Amino acid sequence: MTDQPTASAEIPLEDLVGSWLTVPDIAERWGIPLSAVRKLIEDRELLSLRIGERRVVAVPTQFIEEEVFRHLRGTFTVLADGGLDDEEILRWLFTPDETLRVSGTPVDNLAAGFKTEVRRRAMEQAF
Structure with missing residues (x-):
């Protein structure tokens, strides 16, 4: 993890x-x-x-920006399946992570169109 x-x-x-x-x-x-x-x-x-x-x-x-909103439900599901509660999901999405493709947070990466990478990282939370 x-x-x-x-x-x-x-x-x-x-x-x-x-x-x-x-x-x-x-x-x-x-x-x-x-x-x-x-x-x-x-x-x-x-x-x-x-x-x-x-x-x-x-x-x-x-979350209400169209380019982010359309990727949220699946990302929430992956994180919840990994054992995170809603507050932990929000914290994870808004915690800066300089190792992601776009410098910033996972939600910034969703906005930039890197849904697959964000969800892959989210799946890593489960392990």
Whole structure:
């Protein structure tokens, strides 16, 4: 199993991800009902976390970009099958990994079109 860098493990997940959108924000951006956004979260097409002082349900902003969104469900499945819970999945996706093709995080690599490499790395989490 690949260990995550200690430095990123010490950063609160809310800060590691950085930019978040609430359910109403996503509904407005996509022009869909709130119930449709909640269904995407329920169906694990999106992962959410309760953030901020009011503990509102929010989704990482990068997840709603089309080039990332279309690769999320399968990537979530691979990581969950490897034993990671939702918070660990989010931390893994947003932890910088300079060994990936595109410098940055696994989610940056999904945005750049390197789904196969990211999922291969995700499968390594299971071992």
